[in-house]
Amino acid sequence: MIVVSSTELTHPPIDEPGVPFHPNCQLLCPPTPEPRSPSLPVDSQAWWQQLLQASQDGVWDWDWQRGQIFCSSRWKTMLGYGESELADTVDTWYEQIHPEDRERIERSLLAHCQRQTPSFQCEYRARCKDGSYKWVLDRGQGIWDETGKTLRLLGMRTDISAYKAVEDQLRHHAYYDPLTQLPNRSFFLEQLDEALARNRQHCRGFSVFLLDIDRFKVVNESLGHRVGDRLLAQIGQQLHRCLHPEDFLARFGGDEFAILLESSREISDALATAEFLLAILNQAFPLHGQSFAFAFSASIGIVPIYDPRAQQNYLSAGEAIRDAETAMYSAKRQGKGRYAIFTHTMRLDAIAQLELEAELQQLSATSLRLHYQPIICSHTGKVTGAEALVRWQHPERGLLSPGQFLAIAEETGLIASLGGLGVAPGLPTDAAVVCPGHCSPRHDFERQSIGTTIGPA
Structure with a gap:
């Protein structure tokens, strides 16, 4: 931050002889009076011009009170313009800014001129001669008089389009699905x-x-x-x-x-x-x-x-x-x-199902009951067998029918283990026929498991 009295400010635009402008544009100050290095040119203005030409950055000098702005050659060629194709006016500079970025730049400039920020720095899109837009970074420093009035803004412009292209590519990889080219879960x-x-x-x-x-x-x-x-x-x-x-x-x-x-x-x-x-x-x-x-x-x-x-x-x-x-x-x-x-009821049902699944994993053989429904021959009226119907004796919910837990067992892969738990303990020793009927839609508790269990009985 630089504060000078109005009588002490003698810095002219960069293209005129006078106090030189530091190429990094972070600080402007008169040079310390030291013996000139013999390697430096006698004409300091020519030395600074050579330095500006060698730099890949554009330089600007904004006279805040007069509303005039000087832009170096590189500032213009960066956007595809010749030396004389852009007027050195604030309006010209403003017109080059992408409409969506203008308000943000105005806020940043105003904050710095009111000395709310130590420097001005803003990324934005600048319009090129061919109508396309290029990402640039402007950095600058203000000069104020002893009353706090803004006198000058001095800064530099850097072409960051290559950096932005890499950034966009990385963002695309991070936020888009490579198969469908749609946004992904994170996005x-x-x-x-x-x-x-x-x-x-x-x-x-x-x-x-x-x-x-x-x-x-x-x-x-x-x-x-x-x-x-x-x-x-x-x-x-x-x-x-x-x-x-x-x-x-x-x-x-x-x-x-x-x-x-x-x-x-x-x-x-x-x-x-x-x-x-x-x-x-x-x-x-x-x-x-x-x-x-x-x-x-x-x-x-x-x-x-x-x-x-x-x-x-x-x-x-x-x-x-x-x-x-x-x-x-x-x-x-x-x-x-x-x-x-x-609906809120769905959430309660989902929680109850999750609890039931956890209880199924801890299920013991003594918790399952087999109820038998007789199978009667329609011609003779005699009992020819029985259909085994499994029930779960839940310690809190009472006797649960298959419809209340078998679907969950199927989804979680617990259906086969339930077959082994539920059939053998409930078989009567004198049963002539036991038909695994209403046990499960998935092959009746995995028929191979049941057959193995019934055999020794």
């Missing part, structure tokens, strides 16, 4: 957090979709992952074409896609969009090299977020995605190819 969660913040501040509602392609693993298992990947890319493109530009689509992982539906302002709009997406996915997806096309169903979990004062007042993206996933699995249990809107 989606950031956008969702921002949308939640906007909703809390401006009550701007939206919906969150979590869409899972039903039975997509069949494609991978039968035709291979290469075909599956090509189909996922097609599905992503089709979904993107069907959405409003205001909406945000991401590949969330595997065969799951997440949608931030900001174009819908009411739940009815969101439901109409969900129905449209399900219909689109149910159309045939032709694939080059295959003699047939693919049609898919999907399950969509929907979390409507329209009133920040509602019971479901989400504070983070993770909370909203958690409930969208809960709703999605609820849609799958209802038969797939449909959507489900999240």
